[in-house]
Amino acid sequence: MxxxxxxxxxGQSFNFLMARGTDPDSLARIDAAFAGTTGGSEISYRRKDGxxxxxxxxxxxxRDESGVIVQHFxxxxxxxxxKREQAQxxxxIDELNHRVKNTLATVQSIVWQALRNASDVNVIRDSIEPRLFALSRSHDLLTRESWEGAGLLDLVNAALEPFGIGNGRSEHFVITGRNIRVSPKVTLALGIAFHELATNAVKxxxxxxxxxxxLISWTIGPSPGGDWLHLRWQEKDGPxxxxxxxxxxxxxxxERGLAHELEGTVDLDYRSEGIVCTINFPASNGVRDG
Structure with a gap:
């Protein structure tokens, strides 16, 4: 060992194996043990190789027959x-706590906005329920990926599937962009955004x-301070x-929540031929190309 x-x-001192910075309380318990009481501690030790x-x-x-301590075992x-498992x-637990707090903050925002805009219980329920389902779909996608992030193409398809327009099932729906990886935070934020855009497009x-x-497209390009992700949702030939x-x-x-969450910019352009939503944010905030 x-x-x-x-x-x-x-002939060496018992403490010569101990690593530097050993907890003083642990040393005190060791000293107490050598003083005659049974005891011990969890201690960081140093091997011969360092x-x-x-x-x-x-x-x-x-002790001997007279009760005198003759040696220690x-x-x-x-x-x-x-210790490694404890640290992991x-x-x-810290990561789970962080995720739960982020999710609860999103849920709180959804509920608060619904209560702000309506007083009828059924209207409030109809406002909250689909958005919570959208959040749940993003959670499911992240769970399949062990919460290490998700592919942006996979995220778009998951968000739009309930509308029957994801996974290439509609000739009126085109995606251009590599399946770049985005962080859990970005996944949750964009999942809600795609849901809102699709809901509006259907209605x-x-x-x-x-x-x-x-047409949904995205690219990663250079900007002052580093690369940014440029994402565009463009509608045409609708009403x-x-x-x-x-x-x-x-x-x-x-416009507000997404921009804040991604620390970027979001613009909704109400063109007569169709809404155009552009989303730009630093790639350093949770984008991995490849």
């Missing part, structure tokens, strides 16, 4: 794997008639578009 031979440790390992040490006094249990567990835009179409007298929840989610 230590790399030392019996001859090399004979590497460090964790060990649980238990020290028991060995020390046992060691290697805790290196246990803490990291996973009022390019997917509300037989001639309309949507004529007029600028809304009052923007709804979906528009606010896209």
């Amino acid at each position: 230590t790399g030392y031979t019996r001859e090399e440790v004979l 590497s460090v390992f964790w060990s649980a040490v238990l020290i028991s006094p060995v 020390a046992s060691f249990v290697d805790l290196t794997d246990h 567990s803490r990291m996973l 009022y835009g390019a997917f509300s008639n037989k001639t309309g179409s949507v 004529s578009v007029t600028y809304p007298s009052r923007k709804g929840f979906g528009s606010r989610v896209i």
Whole structure:
């Protein structure tokens, strides 16, 4: 365990194996054990080759017939794997806590906006439910990817599948762009945004008639300060578009919430031939090309 031979440790202080920075409380417990009480601690030790390992040490006094301590018995249990698993567990718990907080913040925003815009229970439910389903689909996609991110093409198809226009099932729907990887945070944010854009297109835009179409495209290009992702949702040949007298929840989610979440810019252009939404944000905020 230590790399030392019996001859090399004979005559040495018990503490010579301990690594630098060992917890003073642990040292105190070791001293107390040698003072005559049974005890031990979890201590970081140093091997002969300089590497460090964790060990649980238990020290028991060995007494003669008169009760005098004549020697001590020390046992060691290697805790290196246990400590590594503890660190991994803490990291996973911290990551889970972070994800849950982000998700709850999104849910809170959805509920708050729904309550702000309506008082009828059924209207509120109809506003909240599809958005929570959209969030759930993004969660499912991330779960399949072990929460390491998702492909942008996969995200678009997952978000649009409930509308019957994903996975190449509609000739009026075209995607151009590589299946670049985006972080969980970006996945959740864009998943909601695609849901809002598709909902609007089905109700009022390019997917509300037989001639309309949507082109979704994205590229990564250089910008001051680093590469940015440039994403574009462009509708055409749908009903004529007029600028809304009052923007709804979906528009606010896209223009304000998405821009804030991605630390970028979002623009909704209400062109007469169809809505154009452009989303730009730093690639460093969760984009991996390849």
